[in-house]
Amino acid sequence: MTGAVRVRYAPSPTGFPHIGNIRTALFNWLFARRNDGQFVVRVEDTDQQRLVPGAVDAILDGLEWLGIDWDEGPRVGGPYGPYLQSERLELYRQAAEKLIAQGAAYRCYCDRERLAQVRKQQEAEKRSIGYDRHCRNLSDGERRELEAAGLPSVVRFAMPTSGITEVDDIIRGHVEWQNDLVDDFILLKSDGFPTYHLAVVVDDHLMEISHVLRAEEWLSSTPRHLQLYRALDYPPVQFGHLPMILGPDRAKLSKRHGATSILEYKDAGYLPEALENFMALLGWSLDDHSDVMSLEVVKENFTLERVGKPAAIFDIGRLDWMNGVYIRQMDAETLAAAMLPFLERDLPAELLPVDFDYLARIAPLVRERLKTLAEAADMTGYFFAEELDYGGANLVQRGMDGAGAVDALTKAGETLGRAESFVSADLEQTLRALGGELGLRPREFFGTLREALTARSATPSLFDVMEVLGRERVLARIGAAVDFLKTQ
């Protein structure tokens, strides 16, 4: 890598950042960190009409949640600020003026109506090449007249009408376009705001960005940017167009694909580590066998050479698996702490606050069963409940009858009441013995006990559950189950 690496993530606050946007941020960050470079965040808020309130914070909060830190940008400042394009309008205006002065850009007075007309016409003739350059060849006199009439105008770039523009994209390789097929795009809108094309080139230059790593949807705009670099006499950056991330329907990721905002993944119970690991593997790979790896490992090994070209389809099932892997790696305390906010959110209010020490003993029992933290309340609710609802419980296991179940539970209660140890392994031993005496199969006996203690058919190991519940709760629940059976 020659020269200092400075990359940027330049989100537009016209919506909430989805996996694709964040993956772009992640790759830029990875590239910066791997190459001892700087990572800049710049907000591209040049579309005043489509601004979404709160989007900037959602983007920044999302990055912070993931631990993607930026060296310069909103919230942290930096020597190349401001980092909000809406506060840099003068810079773009100057660039546009300079281009006009040297004949590389011109004012265009065409209104939307005429533009629509031109488009319609071209469509009918099946030759669409964008703006027809109507205002490009206006005489000075005509310009003065239009200006005097006070007509609103935009500034358009005068694309070369011959030759080609070529780029050696770090990821795509050599790509070229015929200049006469690129139309005279708008630089400055009539409201004085720049378009993306002008702003991105001016800022990337002024902020001394070395590499532009962005999604592939921008590849088609690259000849425009390259021509702008040339006209402005800026040394061009290195471009790298990242593969897109598509929804399961193979279309560009959007709201209809479920969770859109990165923060929604947080609420859905995904761990930042898992999400990052998952995203890193969307378009990048380390080798032929590594999938679960820490961000640290990804960072150490991240190179653009190993970024793929084909678009990737976002498969939430794989994210679920990855999340489960990371949950299983957590120790009891950490998992409990991670589960806590979800329990506070999802558990019935009367069961709060949650006793953290109790939670920390529950955590290991559900650790290998959780795919997301959002399942925590559902999976652990019975530990906290005062009373269980046996309405849907299967207290009488197949092969037993009601009387047998009452008998089994009663005997179990008596035995447990005087058990010396309430530790899982000991409980298992005594209950297995009791089950044998009662002539019940483990499946029947433990199944009935499980339902009595949890009102569920699937739980962690019965004896572990009993140990954590403790003798008092266990006896109370067995008693309640017996009462329930007797009133049936």
Add this chain to the structure above:
RNA sequence: GGCGCAUUCGUCUAGCGGCCCAGGACACCGCCCUCUCAAGGCGGAGAUCGGGGGUUCGAAUCCCCCAUGCGCUACCA
């Protein structure tokens, strides 16, 4: 319609001329473990490498054509 990019199991991918009649992972199926559910272990099915031409002793890997998908084609980014 024009321009551009892409194309290996359903999905994420490995592969950069012979190690590949294609490897790993998720999901799926079966078996084992087992008090249920998971987790874990073992095994299975699943890709004629989009199709067709070349180049080469030899191609998933290089070239050409076609098809398909996606992106751009806005005073949106």
